Amino acid sequence: MSGVALSNVIKKYGETQVIHGVDLTIEDGEFCVFVGPSGCGKSTLLRMVAGLEETTSGQINIGARDVTHADPSDRGVAMVFQTYALYPHMSVEENMGFGLRMNGVPKDEIKKKVAEASEILQLDQYLKRKPKALSGGQRQRVAIGRAIVRGPEVFLFDEPLSNLDAELRVDMRVEIARLHKEIGATMIYVTHDQVEAMTLADKIVVLRAGHIEQVGAPMDLFRDPDNKFVAGFIGSPSMNFLNGVVEGGKVRVPALDGEVFETSVGLPADGGDVLVGLRPQHLSVTEAKSSITVDISEQLGGVSYEYLTTSTGERVVVESKDEEVLKSGTTVKVAYNPEKVMFFDAQTELRLR
Structure with missing residues (x-):
């Protein structure tokens, strides 16, 4: 496992700058949540860490390695998306182990890693089922399990609960919090929902228009906001x-x-x-x-x-x-x-x- 460090990170699309010189340190084993309104740059920043968006300038480190221009597969990260992106013709077990099979990992090792992940996520009884026979929450757990079996240094979550109903969102928040406590990995989580941010995070990064407004522990931001935007965004109902x-x-x-x-x-x-x-x-x-x-x-x-x-x-x-x-x-x-x-x-x- 490793921490993540961003140094003066900038992202431009042509002449349009969307990320403005972000400096941020995420400690090893920390659960960090990027939060902010739509269009604030939180998903773009996450995708830059993943290597799915090119970094215009600045530096991204995972552990001691400079990964600014490294391929996504070489960064030691695993990403869980808003959509489950499961193969409908494959069983849960096959979906979770697919990435390892593509990398030539031996069958016995794949089986062991899938079994370990399914136990953590309480998916043992569903391993032979196809995705269509699962609920939305179960499908998202399979997507998370697919990330776990890769043994990444850093987990990246891009609004993973957005497609779930209110009750399932609460259940999955608890699942993800329990997962972090159990495996202790560094996790970066993107959401526009400040309730998710407050309940999950060790550290919250509040973003607006590609700038970091404030970084801190959830209750520190609630009790001691630096500006009106943070004060109004953190806390429900709003200030x-x-x-x-x-x-x-x-x-x-x-x-x-x-x-x-x-x-x-x-x-x-x-x-x-x-x-x-x-x-x-x-x-x-x-x-x-x-x-x-x-x-x-x-x-x-x-x-x-x-x-x-x-x-x-x-x-x-x-x-x-x-x-x-x-x-x-x-x-x-x-x-x-x-x-x-x-x-x-x-x-x-x-x-x-």
Whole structure:
């Protein structure tokens, strides 16, 4: 097993640059997740590590080897794609061992490696079945097993759960987390789903428009984002952002009936604009005469979400553990935890600290 290091990696398609000087170190045995919206460059970056996309400039190392321009087969990586890409006429056992057979590995060794992988993935009873006789989750496990038998230094996952339904996605997240714990290999995983990122990763890399916005452990990004983009992307539901005005070293928020926030962070001069970040989990509501009204209430069993509309037209989402939800049109007062409020520069969107 090996770590992965990217140094000033750039990718261009003609004159269009899509990856902008990425520097990143992924430690041996680490589970690293690339996350970001569609078109941010996360899959392109993964494919550059795999050797499926040419690196325009910069260097990619796997372990101590410079693999920047090496063939994919010489990089010591195995990739699991969004589509299962299984051969329909082959059994599970044959699909898992196909790559080894193509490389001339002896039959006994193939059988041993397939048996080991099928035990890890709990596929033993399905080895003689064809893909059409498997569920979507089982097919994805076969695709992962095909990667395991190759014994790669690094596993690469390109949105492997996108084609599964909600329940199977949860089950497969657990399977992949268990797999990483069991074999301890370096894994790089691409997803646009921040819930997957938060639950799987040792390290999250948040990407936007080919740039790394922030790198860190899941809860570090949640608690201490560097900018509005990361704060809004990490966490579900997303952070609320309300316009605030600096007055006398404090921040007045018109949307919350002129509520004044005190803070020790460095603020712009009086009259300056800031964004006030409030996570739904850190808010609560009580019925009161106010300009803030309940628009919609969602009850999901153990948790509910109140969608509020303010007098300024800004929206606020509040998470509640109460079993009773408020009726639409109810006016409410919003309470907040002052220790959890974040402030961002309105122009640069950088966190004010």
